[in-house]
Amino acid sequence: MDRTTAADEGRDPTLPGRLLAVERDALLPLLRSRPHxxxxxxxxxxxxxxPRLQADLDDVDEPLHLGVPSGTRTPARFIGDSATLVRLCTGRAADGASYELTGAAVEELNLYG
Incomplete structure (x- = not known):
């Protein structure tokens, strides 16, 4: 049984997870501007x-707080640059990047997996 939907046909096969091509096209200009x-x-x-993640980014002065506090789980912590954080959160490889992640697995950061 083929479970392909109309939404599946709009997905970009080169992108991970459930990111639609239209989402990618809307996000790319924003991703080129770090603050946005x-x-x-x-x-x-x-x-x-x-889950809550405190990101101490090398290229940003103030810590970035992602997610929501759970009350039962200690917030995870990311130390590295913003480009690496965005790559991890979008399910893309960060091979060769220097970063530290504690309190969460890389897979938990992927918004589309």
């Missing part, structure tokens, strides 16, 4: 009720 990308990322993680 980080604001978008923070809003999406809060809206989806993702």
């Amino acid at each position: 990308a980080l604001s978008l990322l923070a809003g999406i993680t809060r809206g989806r009720g993702r």
